[in-house]
Amino acid sequence: MNFHLKVWRQNGTSGTGKLVDYEARNIPSEASFLEMLDIVNEDLVSKGEEPIAFDHDCREGICGMCSLTINGVPHGKDRGVGTTCQLYMRKFKDGETITIEPFRAGAFPLQKDLAVNRGALDRIIQAGGFISERSGSAPDANALPIPKPIADTAMDAAACIGCGACVAACPNSSAMLFVSAKAAHLNLLPQGKPEKDRRVLGMVRQMDAEGFGNCSNYYECEAVCPAHIPASFIAMLNRDYTAASIRETTSATA
Amino acid sequence: MTLDSKIPAGPLDRKWTTFKNNAKLIAPNNKRKFDIIIVGSGLAGASAAATLGEQGFNIKCFCYQDSPRRAHSIAAQGGINAAKNYQNDGDSVYRLFYDTIKGGDFRSREANVYRLAEVSAAIIDQCVAQGVPFAREYGGLLANRSFGGAQVSRTFYARGQTGQQLLLGAYQALQAQIARGSVKMFPRTEMLDLVIVDGHAKGIVVRDMVTGEISTHAGDAVLLCTGGYGNAFYLSTNAKGCNVTATYRAYKRGALFANPCYTQIHPTCIPVSGNYQSKLTLMSESLRNDGRVWVPKRREDCGKPPHEIPEEDRDYYLERKYPSYGNLAPRDISSRSAKEACDDGRGVGPGGRGVYLDFADAIKRLGLSTIQERYGNLFEMYENITGENAYERPMRIYPAVHYTMGGLWVDYHLSSNIPGLHVLGEANFSDHGANRLGASALMQGLADGYFVIPYTIGEYLSTQFGKKVDPHHPAFEATKKDVLERTRKLLSVQGTRSVDSFHRELGLLLWDKCGMARDKAGLTEALEKIPQLREEFWKNVRVPGSGDSFNQSLEMAGRVADFLEFGELMCLDALTREESCGGHFRTEYQTPDGEALRNDELFAHVAAWKYEGEGKPPTLIKEPLVYETVKPATRSYK
Numbered sequence: 001m002n003f004h005l006k007v008w009r010q011n012g013t014s015g016t017g018k019l020v021d022y023e024a025r026n027i028p029s030e031a032s033f034l035e036m037l038d039i040v041n042e043d044l045v046s047k048g049e050e051p052i053a054f055d056h057d058c059r060e061g062i063c064g065m066c067s068l069t070i071n072g073v074p075h076g077k078d079r080g081v082g083t084t085c086q087l088y089m090r091k092f093k094d095g096e097t098i099t100i101e102p103f104r105a106g107a108f109p110l111q112k113d114l115a116v117n118r119g120a121l122d123r124i125i126q127a128g129g130f131i132s133e134r135s136g137s138a139p140d141a142n143a144l145p146i147p148k149p150i151a152d153t154a155m156d157a158a159a160c161i162g163c164g165a166c167v168a169a170c171p172n173s174s175a176m177l178f179v180s181a182k183a184a185h186l187n188l189l190p191q192g193k194p195e196k197d198r199r200v201l202g203m204v205r206q207m208d209a210e211g212f213g214n215c216s217n218y219y220e221c222e223a224v225c226p227a228h229i230p231a232s233f234i235a236m237l238n239r240d241y242t243a244a245s246i247r248e249t250t251s252a253t254a
Numbered sequence: 255m256t257l258d259s260k261i262p263a264g265p266l267d268r269k270w271t272t273f274k275n276n277a278k279l280i281a282p283n284n285k286r287k288f289d290i291i292i293v294g295s296g297l298a299g300a301s302a303a304a305t306l307g308e309q310g311f312n313i314k315c316f317c318y319q320d321s322p323r324r325a326h327s328i329a330a331q332g333g334i335n336a337a338k339n340y341q342n343d344g345d346s347v348y349r350l351f352y353d354t355i356k357g358g359d360f361r362s363r364e365a366n367v368y369r370l371a372e373v374s375a376a377i378i379d380q381c382v383a384q385g386v387p388f389a390r391e392y393g394g395l396l397a398n399r400s401f402g403g404a405q406v407s408r409t410f411y412a413r414g415q416t417g418q419q420l421l422l423g424a425y426q427a428l429q430a431q432i433a434r435g436s437v438k439m440f441p442r443t444e445m446l447d448l449v450i451v452d453g454h455a456k457g458i459v460v461r462d463m464v465t466g467e468i469s470t471h472a473g474d475a476v477l478l479c480t481g482g483y484g485n486a487f488y489l490s491t492n493a494k495g496c497n498v499t500a501t502y503r504a505y506k507r508g509a510l511f512a513n514p515c516y517t518q519i520h521p522t523c524i525p526v527s528g529n530y531q532s533k534l535t536l537m538s539e540s541l542r543n544d545g546r547v548w549v550p551k552r553r554e555d556c557g558k559p560p561h562e563i564p565e566e567d568r569d570y571y572l573e574r575k576y577p578s579y580g581n582l583a584p585r586d587i588s589s590r591s592a593k594e595a596c597d598d599g600r601g602v603g604p605g606g607r608g609v610y611l612d613f614a615d616a617i618k619r620l621g622l623s624t625i626q627e628r629y630g631n632l633f634e635m636y637e638n639i640t641g642e643n644a645y646e647r648p649m650r651i652y653p654a655v656h657y658t659m660g661g662l663w664v665d666y667h668l669s670s671n672i673p674g675l676h677v678l679g680e681a682n683f684s685d686h687g688a689n690r691l692g693a694s695a696l697m698q699g700l701a702d703g704y705f706v707i708p709y710t711i712g713e714y715l716s717t718q719f720g721k722k723v724d725p726h727h728p729a730f731e732a733t734k735k736d737v738l739e740r741t742r743k744l745l746s747v748q749g750t751r752s753v754d755s756f757h758r759e760l761g762l763l764l765w766d767k768c769g770m771a772r773d774k775a776g777l778t779e780a781l782e783k784i785p786q787l788r789e790e791f792w793k794n795v796r797v798p799g800s801g802d803s804f805n806q807s808l809e810m811a812g813r814v815a816d817f818l819e820f821g822e823l824m825c826l827d828a829l830t831r832e833e834s835c836g837g838h839f840r841t842e843y844q845t846p847d848g849e850a851l852r853n854d855e856l857f858a859h860v861a862a863w864k865y866e867g868e869g870k871p872p873t874l875i876k877e878p879l880v881y882e883t884v885k886p887a888t889r890s891y892k
Contacts, residue, residue, distance in 0.1 A: 012803070030527045030641070038532055038754070045752045045807065050798050053806055055320060057493040059533045061635075062418055063324040081638050090641060111464050112804035115320075119441065122321050126433035130426035131385045135305040135704045136376065138383035142340060145394025155387040155412060158419060162323055189385050 001027045001089060004097040005040065007052055009113050017110070019099065022052075029090040033076065034059060034066060036089050037100075053113040059085045061226065064161035067168075068114055069101040074165035074224045082226035083163060103168035107175070107211045118164050120210040121178060128202030129182040131192050150188055157185035159227040166221035166229075172213030177221035179203050180237035181229045187240055197244035204241050257510075257862060257877040260665040261365040266883045267347070270369045273666070277709050278716035285310035287722075288715055291458055291473035293445045293500050295322030295428065297421055297696060298679025299479030301703025304427035307436035309708060314471055315428070316440045316460060318495055318809075323425045326481060326493040327699060330417025331538050333399060333409035334696040336374040341398050345406040347371045352884060354694060357403045357584070358659070358687020359836035359852065360886035361516075363860075363879060365666060366684045373705040374697050378410055380704055384423040388412050402539060403584055403691040414538060414631060420696055424703070444809065445500045446740075448476065448507045448675065449733045455504075455675035456723040457730060459737045463809060466802035468741070470734050472725040474718050475674045475711060478504060479703070482658035482680040484517065486817045486824065487769070488761020490655035491523060491536045497813035498820045501662050501681050505823075509670045510862035510875060512683035513660035514820070515828035518690055518837045519770050520656035521588035524639055525608040529758075534654040535639060537632055539692055542581045542588070544616040544625065545649070547572050549609050553599040560602070560610055560648050571595055576892055584889075586689050586837050586850075589653035593770045594848075596652075603650040612648035653770060657695060659686040659837065660827070663862040663877070667710035668702060674714060678702035683860065688836025741801045744811045749794030753807055756791045757814045760784070760821055768825050773841045777829040781822060788818040823863060823872065830874060833857045854886055 003024040010017025025043075027036050034056050041051035057065040066084040070076030080087035092098065100114065108116040158181070166177035183200050186192035192199070215234055222231040262269040262276075280288070288311050292303045295317040303315040317325060337350040350371040355362055378396070382388065388410050389397040398407040412419040431437040442463040449457035449470060457472040483498035484490040505511045522537045548568045550556055555563050571591055573580045583591075592609045595601060602608050617625050622645065626633070633644045640650070661683040668676045668684075679699040686694065767780035791814070799805040834843040834850035835857070843851040860877040 028528050028530055031530050032532070032639075035530050035532050039530055042752055042754060045796060045798055046750075048796075048798065051807060053804055057319055057324055057495050058326060058329050059494060060329055060491075060535050062329050062415070063319070063326070063493060064321075065319060065324045081634070086638060088638065088641070115804070117464075118320060122323070122429060122432075122439075122441075125426060125429040130430040131383065132430060133380070133383045133427070134308060135301075135380060135427075135708065138376075138379035141338070141378045141382040141388075142395050144382070146390060147394050148390045148392050151387050151390040151394075154385075155389075155419075158385075158387050158412075158422065159415065161418070162321065185387065186385050189387070191383055191385050 001029055001092070001094045003027065003036070003092065003095070006097065006099040007114070008101045009052070010110055012112060013109055027089055031089050032059070032085060033068070033070070033087040033089065034085050053115050055115045056085060061086045062161060064163035067103040067116060067163055067165070069103060069168055071099050074103060074168040075226055077224045077226065083161070103164050105164070105167045105173040105212070107173065108164060108167065120212070121162055121164060121175065123210060124175065124179060124203050124206045125182065127206035128195070128199035129186070131186060132195060144190055146190060154185050154188045157181045157188070157229065157233055160229050161227050163226065165224045165226060167212065169220040169224040170213065171218055171220065172216060174215045174221070175207050175212040176215040176234045176237065177225065177229055177231065179207050180233035183237050183240060184233040196240065197247055200237060200240045200244050201248060255864065255875050257663065257671070257875060258665065259363065259877060260667055261363070262666070266364060266368050269365050270372055274709055278712040280712050280715055282310055286312065288312065288475070289314065289473040290475050290477060291471055292316070292477045292479060293458065294325065294479035294481060294681070295425070296325035296327035296479060296481060296679060297424055297699030298681070298703045299325070299477070300421065300424035300428045301700050302477055302479060302678055302707050303437050304424060304431050305704050305708050306711070307431035307434070310436070313431070313437040314440065314473065315437055316443045316445055318442065318444045318463065320441055322428060322439060322441065323422065325421060326496055327421045327696070328418045329493065330696055331414045331536065332401060332540065333411035333416045333693040334377065334420060335401070335408050335693045336378045336410060336697065337371055337408060338375050338378060340396060341407045343406045345408050349406065350374060350408065353404050354685070354691060355687065355884060356887070356889060357689055357691035359689055359850070359889060360687065360854070360858070360881070361835050361879065362685055362687030364881060364883055369706070370685050370698060370701050373701045376705055377697060377700045381420060381423050384427060386412065386419045386423045401692045402582060409693045417696060420700065424700070446503065446737045446812065447733050448504045449729050450507050450672065451723050451727050451729045454673045459734050464804050466800070466805065468734055468737055470725070470730040472723050472730065474722065475676060475714055477676045477678060477707065478662065478681050479678045480681045482661065483820060484655045484658050486760070486821050487655040487764050488757050489526065489531065489534050489765070491520060491534055494533060497816065499813050499816045501677070502816045502820050504662060504670070504672070504675060506865050507672070508865065509672050509675055510663040510864055511660070511823060512663040512860050512862045513827065514824045514863070515768070515831055515838050516659035516688050516836065517655060518585060518657040518659060519589040519653045521585055521592060521653050522611065522651045523654035524636065525603055525650050525652035527604055527640070535635070536654070536656065537636065537649070537651060539585070541611060541629060541632060544620070544628070545581065545611040545613050546570055546615055547581050547609055547611055549595045549600040549602060556600060556602050556606065569595070569600070578892055584689070585692070586839070590770050590839055592653055608650035608652045610648035611651045613644065614648070617645065657690055659683065659688060659690055663860065667713050668707055669710070669714060676707060676711065678707060688838055740812070741808070744795070744797050744808060744815065745801055747792060747795050747797065749796050751794050751796060753795060753797065753811045753814050756787065756795060757810070757817065760787060760814070760818055763787070764821050764824065768828050771839045771841050772828050774829065777825050780825045781829065784818065784822045784825065791815065791818055826872070827861055827863065831857055831861060852888070858886070
């Protein structure tokens with residue numbers, strides 16, 4: 001198969017970038033999207049040009065590193081099932097023009113070409129996305145039975161891979177789906193209750209400080225999420241945040 | 255040089271307790287005086303960084319990914335073993351220990367494996383307290399599943415994403431420590447060398463992968479948690495970035511590399527479909543619970559669609575050869591049998607490198623909906639990658655490189671032979687012998703990080719009071735200069751071949767000669783060809799771009815240069831080990847019916863290799879494996 005590519009090239013954080021045209025030739029239909037880029041890069045290297053920089057690692061849809069916006073859709077999810085690395089070229093038409101851009105958001109500074117810095121998501125976790133627990137001091141794992149439906153819903157939320165597609169898809173560049181998934185995972189479980197208020201207040205405030213926008217119910221995040229995180233967790237976060245804010249004013253926060 | 259494994263005296267089940275009772279402690283007010291460098295942020299690295307940071311040490315943690323949450327531990331699917339005996343089915347610490355040491359074909363240390371089994375239960379407690387959402391029963395208690403190589407159900411799991419959930423637990427604990435200020439995290443930073451000061455590991459040289467800046471970091475101890483070397487084969491189930499550089503650089507600075515020939519080939523992966531392919535995808539081993547593995551009996555049938563091959567013309571070779579275990583034979587045996595069938599010309603699919611995994615009988619027996627419920631996500635994944643519907647036609651699978659049991663040599667304290675250098679998780683050699691059982695890698699990574707190193711690091715640190723290394727010691731500048739020179743060399747070749755083309759060629763050679771089956775002739779040939787390929791690399795590789803910027807070609811070039819040296823060590827170890835054991839199958843050493851033939855008299859030892867300098871053969875140092883409690887037996891799965 002052959003494709004016309006329009007790829008965002010940008011040298012470093014401060015430079016200005018532009019879309020550059022490339023031809024991808026003789027691409028096997030069984031190749032993945034990233035393998036198509038590998039082939040294009042091999043060709044660029046052979047011509048003495050600098051290959052296109054893009055983030056990727058596990059190439060099996062779980063590490064969350066790959067982060068391409070394909071024809072305007074993060075992970076190209078209108079044709080794939082999950083992350084960019086799980087998108088295969090047979091989903092495209094021969095001769096098609098494909099535009100490839102990074103995950104764009106003010107809070108994700110560009111590093112080079114298609115690679116961005118998503119350190120803001122780590123800092124949100126630092127602000128409360130954990131359960132404080134000292135290694136070695138845990139009670140027996142079965143000492144605390146957890147109803148299966150609660151454990152299952154917590155697992156649905158915990159499935160988030162932290163890729164940031166939700167942010168890239170949102171017209172407001174909101175990270176609410178990411179934040180709500182982690183908050184829901186930990187807040188639902190009895191182990192997470194003691195720090196519930198501190199968690200939601202800390203994470204939401206950090207999200208604001210990083211420059212992510214607010215949620216105004218576009219649901220674009222849910223549509224592109226490779227881990228199928230439902231937007232209903234955002235409602236849960238809003239409720240928990242409101243309750244924590246009220247308790248905070250009365251100094252009764254958990 | 256003799257190796258002291260520092261195994262405590264006394265009965266096997268008292269060794270770890272004895273050690274802990276006598277371990278050297280570092281008082282809380284002294285902990286903050288020690289700086290510890292941790293390289294890698296997978297299960298071993300993140301759990302060690304979080305635990306040591308929480309105890310009060312100053313930690314610097316490094317990873318090459320953009321976030322510590324992306325380390326490849328995240329991709330583990332199946333589960334984590336622990337001797338909890340929650341199922342009341344006869345499990346015990348001893349049984350987990352025995353299954354693991356038998357699974358490793360009696361090529362691991364008794365004391366280390368016993369300790370692993372001993373701390374396994376605490377790992378589950380720890381993870382649940384962190385909020386890891388393990389699968390549960392309706393009563394609210396934890397669920398278990400069974401796994402290969404065991405007769406009890408001791409595997410804890412979180413859907414097919416156990417590695418992800420365990421890593422996120424450790425990652426979150428790490429983030430909490432970063433927020434507290436006890437851990438400083440360096441993402442997108444790759445370790446390129448180890449700094450040795452007066453014989454002790456006292457620092458590392460790293461490259462900032464965004465700016466290209468090379469810098470040095472000093473510490474009182476260095477912990478390598480950098481995973482395995484499966485990507486030496488180019489195609490593997492590892493992440494693209496996984497590499498041997500950290501451990502190989504340490505080897506070149508004097509750390510011993512143990513058992514590099516022990517590699518695990520996983521039987522159920524999606525076959526290679528073309529030469530553009532960048533990695534192989536694992537399909538969970540659980541599929542073998544219901545799928546039947548077969549190839550056509552006759553070579554000429556291989557091109558036919560599978561439904562046109564009648565029952566009597568199919569060879570269900572695992573059921574035929576191993577009637578009692580059948581399709582559930584262990585990983586090494588299943589992998590080798592698939593290779594034999596394909597070598598015999600009876601493989602299916604493109605290139606003839608595949609066997610069928612057929613669910614037709616299971617669908618008939620259990621109904622389509624049950625199969626969908628059990629394996630739906632895997633069938634979906636298979637269809638997404640191959641474009642084939644496995645409910646209608648059998649899956650095609652083939653073995654692929656998955657895990658490496660070899661690694662840097664460590665003693666009972668997880669210390670390498672270089673004082674100060676500790677090695678955790680897949681990066682060390684210690685617990686899995688010649689073959690690892692399913693659901694044991696996660697257990698080992700977390701055991702090392704949460705429960706072993708926090709106790710054993712004191713043995714070294716307690717000798718280092720008042721010996722803080724001067725970060726301006728000439729060794730730092732000298733090592734940094736070596737790294738800069740190497741980078742300059744890689745960029746200055748400006749030849750005609752890409753880094754990737756060298757990596758692919760090396761991978762094919764290793765897969766062919768040092769893969770599922772090895773023999774003297776093939777290994778000798780590989781040992782001739784690898785130096786030639788390496789020579790060509792340094793004459794003809796083309797690395798575009800510059801050293802002082804974001805340059806992914808340069809990153810890969812450094813890693814491939816190390817694989818080109820390491821591959822030789824792997825083949826040398828495989829050639830020297832003249833026996834078959836676990837994942838190491840030498841075709842010359844097999845029983846008349848084709849099973850692995852161990853030689854306990856000559857090879858019941860750890861083969862640890864010492865680097866002797868450029869162009870010189872490494873020296874082999876043997877650590878005898880002494881079995882005080884178990885008696886090595888022949889593994890039989892017939």
